[in-house]
Amino acid sequence: MLPSPPGCPPVIADAMRYSLAAGGKRLRPVLCLASADSVGGDRSLAMPAACALELIHTYSLIHDDLPAMDNDSLRRGRPTLHLVAGDGMAILAGDGLLTEAFALLARSPAGDDAATVARKLRVIRVVADAAGATGMVGGQAIDLACAEPDRSGRPATALDADGVRQMHARKTGALIRASAVTGAVMGGAADSTIESIDAAAAEFGLAFQIVDDILDVEGVSADLGKTPGKDAAAGKPTYPALYGLATARRMAAGCLERAEDALRTAGLADSWLMEIGRWIVHRSS
Amino acid sequence: MLPSPPGCPPVIADAMRYSLAAGGKRLRPVLCLASADSVGGDRSLAMPAACALELIHTYSLIHDDLPAMDNDSLRRGRPTLHLVAGDGMAILAGDGLLTEAFALLARSPAGDDAATVARKLRVIRVVADAAGATGMVGGQAIDLACAEPDRSGRPATALDADGVRQMHARKTGALIRASAVTGAVMGGAADSTIESIDAAAAEFGLAFQIVDDILDVEGVSADLGKTPGKDAAAGKPTYPALYGLATARRMAAGCLERAEDALRTAGLADSWLMEIGRWIVHRSS
Numbered sequence: 001m002l003p004s005p006p007g008c009p010p011v012i013a014d015a016m017r018y019s020l021a022a023g024g025k026r027l028r029p030v031l032c033l034a035s036a037d038s039v040g041g042d043r044s045l046a047m048p049a050a051c052a053l054e055l056i057h058t059y060s061l062i063h064d065d066l067p068a069m070d071n072d073s074l075r076r077g078r079p080t081l082h083l084v085a086g087d088g089m090a091i092l093a094g095d096g097l098l099t100e101a102f103a104l105l106a107r108s109p110a111g112d113d114a115a116t117v118a119r120k121l122r123v124i125r126v127v128a129d130a131a132g133a134t135g136m137v138g139g140q141a142i143d144l145a146c147a148e149p150d151r152s153g154r155p156a157t158a159l160d161a162d163g164v165r166q167m168h169a170r171k172t173g174a175l176i177r178a179s180a181v182t183g184a185v186m187g188g189a190a191d192s193t194i195e196s197i198d199a200a201a202a203e204f205g206l207a208f209q210i211v212d213d214i215l216d217v218e219g220v221s222a223d224l225g226k227t228p229g230k231d232a233a234a235g236k237p238t239y240p241a242l243y244g245l246a247t248a249r250r251m252a253a254g255c256l257e258r259a260e261d262a263l264r265t266a267g268l269a270d271s272w273l274m275e276i277g278r279w280i281v282h283r284s285s
Numbered sequence: 286m287l288p289s290p291p292g293c294p295p296v297i298a299d300a301m302r303y304s305l306a307a308g309g310k311r312l313r314p315v316l317c318l319a320s321a322d323s324v325g326g327d328r329s330l331a332m333p334a335a336c337a338l339e340l341i342h343t344y345s346l347i348h349d350d351l352p353a354m355d356n357d358s359l360r361r362g363r364p365t366l367h368l369v370a371g372d373g374m375a376i377l378a379g380d381g382l383l384t385e386a387f388a389l390l391a392r393s394p395a396g397d398d399a400a401t402v403a404r405k406l407r408v409i410r411v412v413a414d415a416a417g418a419t420g421m422v423g424g425q426a427i428d429l430a431c432a433e434p435d436r437s438g439r440p441a442t443a444l445d446a447d448g449v450r451q452m453h454a455r456k457t458g459a460l461i462r463a464s465a466v467t468g469a470v471m472g473g474a475a476d477s478t479i480e481s482i483d484a485a486a487a488e489f490g491l492a493f494q495i496v497d498d499i500l501d502v503e504g505v506s507a508d509l510g511k512t513p514g515k516d517a518a519a520g521k522p523t524y525p526a527l528y529g530l531a532t533a534r535r536m537a538a539g540c541l542e543r544a545e546d547a548l549r550t551a552g553l554a555d556s557w558l559m560e561i562g563r564w565i566v567h568r569s570s
Contacts, residue, residue, distance in 0.1 A: 003417070003418050003419045007419045008418045008419045008423055009418070009423045009424075009426055009427050009430075009455075011426050011427065011430045012418045012422060012423050012426035013418065015426070016418060059380075063376055063377075063380060066353075066373070066376065068351075068353075068371070068372035068373040068375075068376060069373045069376065086353070086429075087353035088351070088353040088354045088429045089426065089429060089430075090353075091348055091351065091353060091354065091376060092348075092422050092425055092426050092429065094380070095344075095348060095379075095380075095383065095422050096417055096418035096422040096423070096426075098380065098383060098384065099383065099413050099416050099417035099418070099422060100413070100417050100418060102387045102409060102413040103409075103410060103413035103414055103417055105409075106406050106407075106409035106410040106413060107410060108406055108407075108410070114399040114402070114403075117399070117402055117403050117406055118399075118402050120406055121391050121393055121402055121405055121406055122391075122393075124387060124388075124390075124391035124409060125388060125391040125392060125393070128384050128385070128387040128388035128391060129388055131384050132288070132381055132384035132385050132388055133288050133293045133294070133297045133298065133301060133381035133384070133385060134288045134292045134293045137297060137377050137380050137381040137384060138293055138294045138297050138381070139294075140377055141294055141296050141297035141300070141374065141377050141381075142294050142296065144371075144373045144374060144377065145294075145296045145374075170294075
């Protein structure tokens with residue numbers, strides 16, 4: 001679904017594919033497809049949204065790994081894009097992936113009926129709100145402002161536990177919620193069902209971050225495909241650092257219970273979506 | 286139309302506004318509104334697209350000015366964003382503006398009818414294709430690849446005159462075409478009229494770049510609001526450098542004639558849109 005030569009210059013096509021083809025868990029597209037499937041929808045209608053969410057996640061990793069941000073050298077088991085293509089091309093590859101996500105969401109075969117067109121526009125709203133300054137980009141900005149004072153002299157912000165939760169709700173939670181919600185929208189779910197799925201996905205998102213932090217403390221580079229222990233070493237406020245490992249694990253389990261409650265109200269406690277939630281908490285990489 | 290606190294963290298809301306509120310010509314929104322107006326459409330229906338195009342143009346300037354790209358220190362008469370907020374926050378502000386553009390394009394008051402919803406989805410496709418790797422981002426990637434070899438050892442590309450034209454067609458031309466086309470789409474123009482406007486806007490885009498290069502050679506910093514003579518000093522292939530000043534001026538005038546021919550076939554030779562085209566060629570800043 002990506003643009004390729006001759007329509008797209010090879011230098012940027014290659015840079016975009018380098019990071020996207022490196023693999024990763026594909027959690028967001030899987031959540032999107034599982035959500036569409038769980039509400040009885042046609043999974044193929046959710047596929048563009050599933051792919052767009054992975055493009056957006058990948059762009060965020062590319063920009064986040066830049067020297068001006070987290071300065072990371074390993075991602076998905078490969079050297080980060082800016083190390084192989086330069087910082088400038090990495091910035092552009094991220095920009096290209098983000099823009100292509102919306103191109104993909106807006107593509108419309110001639111056969112689209114009015115209901116499908118309206119759903120696509122709704123999905124674009126959900127994704128843009130989740131990925132933008134009120135969501136993921138906003139969370140990254142808070143994260144960055146905590147890491148260092150900016151050049152105008154604004155001091156670095158120290159986050160308390162609630163601030164950390166809110167930062168992660170934007171930085172990782174918003175796109176995970178959008179993944180499940182867009183799948184449900186394209187699957188034709190009723191608004192009440194979409195609300196239940198959104199509530200469950202918010203719990204999945206928090207659990208995902210808690211487990212990510214736990215794995216960052218415990219993990220090894222080969223399993224994670226990224227540099228372990230880096231957040232803790234950078235003094236970033238992780239859940240194990242704030243609450244201890246045992247409590248952090250209990251918190252993740254609590255998220256799972258609340259998610260199951262939310263899905264039960266929509267008759268989806270035994271769905272594929274709930275299975276993905278369990279994997280999020282019990283995964284080892 | 287921008288997100289603000291408390292929904293949006295102040296640190297990123299401020300960074301986005303810093304660059305956007307610095308002014309500039311607002312050429313793209315003006316083109317969009319002029320196009321909607323010229324086809325007899327309701328200008329207010331084109332306003333979200335007009336604003337979204339300025340958000341995208343501003344994001345592209347922020348990223349283009351970064352040390353990893355053009356490393357510029359002056360833009361729209363102000364120090365560039367990365368100098369006041371840091372490179373990381375500048376990258377995020379650009380990401381936020383780009384994403385918000387699509388949020389804005391997808392917003393849909395409850396009263397939207399099916400035709401308006403379909404037009405909005407078409408506008409998102411046009412904008413995303415013009416701004417992404419096949420358009421603006423692709424042009425910037427070519428520009429960057431010409432400026433320096435990347436770290437994988439791929440040599441810097443030397444562009445001939447045709448390569449320069451194609452690079453600019455992507456880098457600045459695509460978004461200028463999209464500005465006129467989206468205005469016409471939201472204004473309810475027939476497809477044949479949209480095609481004529483697209484052809485004229487392609488000429489406007491080329492003329493804009495030629496005149497920009499001429500002003501870069503002749504201009505002073507205070508008028509341009511950016512560092513003059515920089516492209517020529519960096520050895521970038523400008524139109525005056527390739528053809529000489531007199532020929533470059535004749536080329537811009539030729540664009541204007543062809544644009545007028547294209548607009549005449551749609552009965553728009555005396556439109557506001559054509560007036561904007563004349564301003565593009567005769568402007569002094």
